[in-house]
Amino acid sequence: MRWFDEDLNLVESREDLARYLIGLAEQIRDGHLAPENVVTSDFVDSAGRWTRSMEGFFENVIGEPVPETPDWALIAAIFRAALVYE
Structure with missing residues (x-):
């Protein structure tokens, strides 16, 4: 499967997922990504x-x-979607 978000296409392993999630957190902290769901329970x-x-x-x-069967990229996509899904 090809994701439209190229970063998701790079997530193939557990380490890739960890790197992706840490990168998402950095983008939020740096103000490059504005999540809709900032409260943990909402996320x-x-x-x-x-x-x-x-x-x-x-x-x-x-x-x-x-x-x-989900793969590491699908798990990453769930995290990414949860930042903006309402």
């Missing part, structure tokens, strides 16, 4: 809601069904 709730409804994203944006 976790958004991650759950996006995960529950990601079929629409996969059908409309990726053009593929949701993978049966």
